[in-house]
Amino acid sequence: MDQTGLHIANDADGFTETSGLSFEGLRQYDSEAIAIEIEQCDDALHFLYAEKIVTAATTFLSKFNGTSLYAAKANPHPAVLKLLWKTGMRDFEVASVREVEQIHALLPDATLYFMHPVKSRKAIRTAYALGVRHFAFDSLDELRKIRQETRNAPDLALHLRLSVSQEGAEYPLGNKFGATLIEAPLLLVHARQISEKLGVTFHVGSQCLDVTAYHTALKDIARLLEGAGLSVDMLNVGGGFPVAYPDMPILPLPDYFDGIQQALTEFGFDKLEIFCEPGRALVAQGGAVAVRVEMRRGHSLYLNDGTYGALFDAGQPGWNFPLELYGGGRLGKSDEMALFEFYGPTCDSIDKMSGPFSLPADVAEGDWIIFRSLGAYGYAMQTRFNGFYSETTVAITAETTSD
Template sequence: MAPSVVTQEQPSVPAGDLFRYESSSHCKSVSVPASAATPNTNLKARAMIGQALNTQVSNIDLDECDPGDEDSFFVADLGEVHRAFNLWMQHLPQVQPFYAVKCNTDRKVISLLASLGCNFDCASKAEIDIVLSLGISADRIVYANPCKTNSFIRNARTNGVQLTTVDNSQELYKLAQYHPGCGILLRLATDDELAQCRLSTKFGCSVATATHELMPLAKELGLSVKGVAFHVGSGATDLTSIFKAIRDARQVFDHGLSHFGFDMSVLDIGGGFQQDSFIEASAMVRRSLDQWFPQDFAEQHDVKFIAEPGRFMVSNAFTLAAHVIARRDCDELPMLYINDGVYGNLNCILFDHQHPEASVLTHLGEFVYDQRSTSSRKDFSIWGPTCDGLDCVSSRAGLGHDVAVGDWLYFSNLGAYTSAATTSFNGFKSVANVIYVNSESD
């Protein structure tokens, strides 16, 4: 069966607002109609991805193709994005997801998420422009960057973006001058020491700074503090950091309500969620909200809960295929050179602490995707195409074939913080083509 390649126009985007989902169950996991990732679903997804990879590679004649025809490429399964969104709504229906656009700026992904009801976390003018260009209304965007360029603030005001994050007094002065009507979320620092990617070293203020410096100044400037934001870092292993951050947020809420009369009605719990730990993390979120933002308090102050998942929605949806352009046999490990690397779509190795696992896609013209080789394991080091010695994809990779020049490798689960951060260093193409399939289609 041929893969269901998505070629239709962008899906229509329903009109909406900043807070799209409200659940009658305050903080409990509820059942929602969702297509779970059953074994049959996974088999269908792998089959569709494999067929798309095979079709693309089979159409490339390495002896006759034009320069660049054999470049690396992605296969994206939009069905995986759909299932990730459903999983979120199953376990955190009371928390409105705002997809972190910086994670992956693919327009079909953004359009799909918008059609499902997701809103968007944007950190720059360019990200805001992408979302708006797809017909998504500005009231579904939070400008979640605590330190913004003046012209970007003016652009947000012009385009109707009405919510942003702040962690310092200078930002309040800028908002007072350039976007005084914008709602403000005070960004708190968190205990993210055990997170894979820490953020509080760069952003976030203390509870004391929020309550005794920023709130009085905002009141003096006539600005509207709407609530609190935080981020416990990507890949957080200490889930108590979520509990502590929500506890701190309640303290700031109480101060804003009692001392300044602010309309404290938004709690942004940030991102960093991963599918392999989501059940435990979502349970901690529900427990923490139950304790610090119980239903009577949330209803009294009309508190809305939002989050900024990025990798959670897309990490498993993209598979990268790369061509083996050279091999060098050495005394220790044979070295494979592929046409993508840490300056391209595998930059996650440097920037996101990822360790992509290589598998063999084709060997000597035979398509071996998702197959277990009967031959013994062969170890290689894998290198990118640039002339920089830093461009190492893997110092040791065990592959099931004695890979040769002309073979193809593939890397699964490369949807997060990959294509969004590529460079054109050494003149190599920075943006890979994407082939779309949808394992949720009939």
């Protein structure tokens, strides 16, 4: 470490001497404050915390009784993907041909699962040529495309995406994808004829706060298979594993794992090949985003990032995040707090985060607001609208005081 607090990577992998599992290729700092001062970034500044991501990945790899697939859409930064690989993650859920190509190039020995149920023909062909064998579908049309574009390949592992209740989810994912329980038997019969292995998959919705949602979905699937006299080889319980945001109390992840395992045993699925697809739960607490206050008008703060950038979840679903203020060399300013609304930097009036968000009352232009627990769907969802975006991601080596 030099006098500025910046860690200098100096070994063959690009890691620092002081770290164990760390991020490859990122500048590393002792704290967010030091990073803000040295980077002098005019855009938002993305932070990553290796220890938090390693802890979350280890939890899934050691305690979930099945195969955990990292949902790459949550945060596809190369440093994150490489760190997960070093942690032991070998399986990745992808939703586009670009994700297939990125991970195949970066981690050629990874097993990829193309779980988007509607894919272009070129995407199917390319994925299969690159070694992908697991494909999701939710219609006869998609099944036909897979069969045709893989040229009747004999080694396909096909997963029927089912529509299930989204009742326990803070961010429902229903209506767009998923075959109904009525449509499912015919689809499974057709898929069995062209697959080496056959499975079903579902998603209870993002940020699911009700562990019984998995039990309900598995109960419906058991009734479906028993009623139709069908069997499957694989079962994917999807994602939805939550993160503790303000105002969203959650159960510990092992409670979810136990609830899922109990349901699998109860309905006779425990002998199948079992998968899950964590995204948010793996990386949310492993990242944060610092944004600068460009102007204050009363209790409205104008920021250099917004809903077209890393702060989509703060604007559209209106979620709150743990916040800290950095102003002039220290985190936090006055003891008096006030409530604020935020505006992003684009010309669009919907680029707004209503909150209200609690910050020190004397927040001013030039201060930086750190949105914690934003390692998921922050870096991944930013656009280049109006020319506002950030390409700056750094690693923070010291543990943070809050999640």
